[in-house]
Amino acid sequence: MSSEKNNLKNSSYTDSSYETIIGLETHVELATNTKMFCGCALSFGAEPNSKTCPVCLGMPGTLPVINKRAVEFAVKIAIALHCKINSYSIFHRKNYFYPDMPKNYQISQYDYPLGSSGYLDVNMGDYTRRIGITRVHMEEDTGKLIHTGSSGRISESDSSIVDFNRAGTPLIEIVTEPDIKSPAEAKEYLVALRTLLLYLDVSDCSMEQGSLRCDANISIKKAGSQGMGVKTEIKNLNSFRFLQRGLEYEEQRQAALIENGEKVMQQTRHYDHITDSTKALRSKEEAHDYRYFPDPDLVPVFMDDDMVEGIKSSIPELPSAKIERYKSGFGLPEADSRFLASDKNTAAYFESCAALCKKDRLKSVSNWIIGDFTALLNKASISISSAKIKPSGLCSLIDMIESGKISIRSAKSVFEEMFNSGKEPQEIVKGKDMEQISDGSVLEKIIDDVINKNPSVVEQYKSGKEKAIGFLIGQVMAATKGKANPALVNEILIKRLKLNP
Amino acid sequence: MRLNFLPAYELKNMLQKREISSEDIASQCLKATERLQGKLNAYIYFDKEHMLSQARAADAYLKEICGSFNKKDGKYFDFTGIPVAVKDNICTKDIKTTCASKILSDYVPVYDATVIQRLKSQKYVLSGKLNMDEFAMGSSNENSAFGPVKNPWDTERVPGGSSGGPAAAVAAGLVPCSLGSDTGGSIRQPASLCGVVGLKPTYGLVSRYGLVAFASSLDQIGPITRNVTDSANLLSAICGWDEYDSTSINGGLHDYCQFLYDNIKGLKIGVPQELMSGGVDAAIKESVNGVLKLAESMGAVVEMTSLPSFEYALSVYYIIAPSEASSNLSRFDGVRYGYRNRDATSLRSMYRSTRAEGFGPEVKRRIMIGTYCLSSGYYDAYYEKAQRVRTLIINDFKKAFGKYDVLISPSSPTTAFKIGEKSDDPLSMYMSDICTIPVNLAGLPAISIPSGLSENNLPIGVQIIADTLREDLIFKTAYSLEKAINFNKLPVHLYEQ
């Protein structure tokens, strides 16, 4: 290990000298009510082995029965990823011995997956990468092993215990083509995929709890060279950041090997976020022969056009369509549209506002959501859907600003109070005497007073130093304790200064 | 009167008329079992008190509904109070289910197989769990961790397998009927060797939920009885769609008694020449020909025919069945239930020693064959190819059933052989199922009924095969021929000492 680390220092990987090829395999636990092949409830954190039955425990004589809802969810995902929905798909058995697998085979799909040949467009800011989806298939999850002893490592424990609550949870595997060209693209792909899955409402997509898991295959080769480099598979990439970091490390590691004239071994490697490095788990020679064969206990899944259409019609508007609509329908800039559509709840919130607001105020709505609102939500770490500010409140606030009732500056503090208390903006403004002075005759008096008191500044302005007006505005604001409508003050000031000989 | 030798349907009539009680039947079956268990070793488990208490509960129920017998109301059933013995690979809740294997020697299921639930709803009496070849792998019942079963007609001979216990128990009058399972002939071949009636239903007609899987695409539970009527009744009791078995057929018939009539006039019978060839004992061919003559005399039309793909059936079977078995049996690893080598010091050594010690030699042989056939690089040459040839066999049957109502053949190429005679020669043992295996590969229904005794007083069986879900033709033909053959023989000499 240490030699690898040292090698990294001398690594000459740069963006231009090598090309990186990455493919991702993502596992998504579906949020169905019951497991993939039995009637057990799905649950996270329940008493170990309390959500089990003879079927998911692999008791002798038991048989699997396909969960129709899981198939629907899988079709939804495949459609959203522009896959071809195969009218005939079957389940295979993937045979290998491990104690977290009750039957010592996993029911999965092999050469007849549910969906194939799709893609996902990933926005990288200045370009869009279309990433091919090789396949979307269904399978069942395993149980969880817990190794006794303080370290929790298998090699140091006296015994291991198994919790089969997770065994049989419906799982979708989404495999990409090797179309991903950088760790950053890999990360953005996973972000976009997660957004899509949350829109479809098929999984809670928690990387922390393992309901969204990702393995990566990566190889590099000298820029412009033919063929493919030797790839390694990286496991344990259980956050967006770790996915990117693990791949960046691996790029460097492989480059260092090549630079030193060594060979990259085809192997499976484990990412350790504490050392921020990967280490070898097993090599290709030790790879399993899974002895796939069609599961004779299950019948094929037939999908006709009507079924696919039925499921298609239940799919909500997806982020890509929303972005287009926000741009062309609402006239929002690309960046705003992307931000608002990047989260299902944010988009829903924005659209509720859009139903209440005039179209020309939607950019303000967007500004508030992207700016102050998101900052406060992040600080409180809550979702927009549970925020106390209702869309009607935000729209009223914007109305008050636009009609000059309150200044932007006071609006910011009103907004914060709305966020904390859930009160309507009118109520807050009244209670605090924050209403903006937009009455011209009131302001004129104050402005004249300021002009009279600052003849030298007025002189400077007249001699061409237009910046000097800022000081005068500041004086008016100070005199009104910030309540003067700044636009109006500006307008009257200029008029007055021009009139004044 | 020996109740244990009476057909189930007669016992039912007597119970209905209150001439006897279920406890009377149970007592006589128990008496016979206690007397012959040592000689035959048919049961792995039976419990006198448990059986009697079930019988008393059935009697109480019968008393309660006495006078209001009305089958349509679902109140009175064919198997209320009737003892049924069950092969030990069918799960019975709270009662050991061993598959005659050391690896499951103490295994107690937490649930009932669907067939058991259905019989329980009729208030049947479980007489016990029957011996078999380990995990239903064998044709002689010599592969049992609990010792071989003896043929009631000659206790030096095998009863056939793998349902040797179910066939021997019924033949010897320990119980009127039993449930076996048939993957390549495991009901029909022992029924034939023991002189009883064994039916393998259409694949999917009877739920496999709770049948410990050997080869999932071939396994099927079916009745072993002493007559065709009981066979039809027992099938009616256990068949039908089951939401717990995805391969179960939705829409089968549920009352097979209606097909028990004596008329095969005009019935078209095909005789596959491949199953009447040199490999079959002359005495058996003679007996089958006798049955065919009877059929002709009753107005049936008999013709020799050919199903050329039968030649490959045995090879196909010994790829597909072990392949599926190697995967099905991988769950027996000592982790969750069953035998575990407790001295093992690592996971891998625990797996290895548990399975090395828990499985018998024939089971290991088939796991190895299956693992090999599914291995990458061999899959296409073996498993994939076998599946393609399986399709040829299915097509041959389809063609035949375009011409014939039923096919008739021997059930087994030989009569019961001596214990130990073939146990060192797996290939010659595998030949025992040559007549029955094609039927499983095509998922068809077939029955074996006794056609006579050989010179040395051993039973011979004749097999009747029909197209998918044509159990009606099976029962009609079997019922008519049963009457005409009038076999009517039991190994009663067992009781003479």
Ligand SMILES: [Zn+2]
């Ligand atoms: Zn379950």
